[in-house]
Amino acid sequence: MALILLPSLLAAEAGGRKQFELDVETVGEALRALPVANLLLDEQGELRRLVNVYVDGADVRFADGLETQLTPTANVRVVAAVAGG
């Protein structure tokens, strides 16, 4: 089961849950299964520009994006980009 880790604002929007264990094959499947999917993906299903997703420490934008494959022990961390004010 892949482990998905959320930052605090998203955890609050997910009913207080910071972690989800999901039986999924890709990053896209994992994000779409979360109760905060619409905060991570826009209305066309694309990863929002300032949302970063790391699989075992590697940015999925430098892999296959939402199609990046997940191993059964993958650690998926969602992080808001360093921006804002």
Add this chain to the structure above:
Amino acid sequence: MAVQLSVGTRKGLFLFRGEPGSGAWELEGPLLSGWSVYHALVDPRDGTLYAATNNWAYGGTFHRSNDLGQTWERTEQLGLPEESGLKLAATWHVEPGQEEGTLWLGGDPGVLFRSDDGGATWKVNDGILSHPTRDRWQPGAGGMCCHSIQVSDGSLYVGISAAGAFRSDDGGDSWAPINSNVAAEFQPETYPEVGQCVHKLLAHPNQSERLWQQNHCGVYRSDDRGDSWERLDGNGLPSGFGFPLALDANDPDVAYVIPEESAENRVTSDGRLGVYRTADGGASWELWSDGLPDQAWAAVLREGFGSDAQGLYFGTQSGSVWAAPHSGGWMEAARDLPPILSVEASEWP
């Protein structure tokens, strides 16, 4: 009867309970931590608290609470159809509709949504999304936001900057531009059909033909539902530029604005924080500043000015909330909040 102020800020929502003219306000918040609350209000029909919420990473969305902010639900279905080629950039304003459960939600890029289930699900308004003049709309500094929505005597009005004002007499199926006599001095053509930069548009709640708008290029009043407008600046107003606007439900000739020096220098006119009031339909304006600081280079955003039967209330970008009864002086209800984006008043039993 006490008042509840719903104060949206760049860093969450604050609720104040008290009375205008009293210095003691009970504060609750911040609620919705991490969200910029562009607009929030209590639905007078059932007491539900709504918020147009935005986050720089997670986009624009909508929250509602049935227990005055103790718990929240977020809509999971809000966006623009793929064939439009547009994406929702932000949510700006929520307005209760006429039918039970109906809500309207305005957003950027110049879009309007309708919900018939109290905000759980939303459907984009095709009349605005596919408006035949959309290719002539240009975003302003705040984006192309649908920030004003008025439901009045069977008609709907929206104000979109910098697209103009529009009226629908068929429930939102079709929209007519209502920008006649309204200047767009930043364009080659001063009086185009669309493209005017409305900053705030309000319909008088008890005289439905009368509309007011604070525009990028002046303050205007209409007595024929927007078919024509009269420009009202001068006669006591230090500047025609500003954003917020408030009305008096009991007197359609009364309006309030908080002018800024100019489009190029967006601070309070003459270096003072002043509310300007007209009691004669805009023919003349008087400064109402009793209790407000004489030296202040503040700014009040388009949603930052609220009114009700008891008084008026506004919040500044520098984090102060001011309140006054309709006749009396201003008192600071709070200071040092995050930059204030919106202020709405509702009854607090």
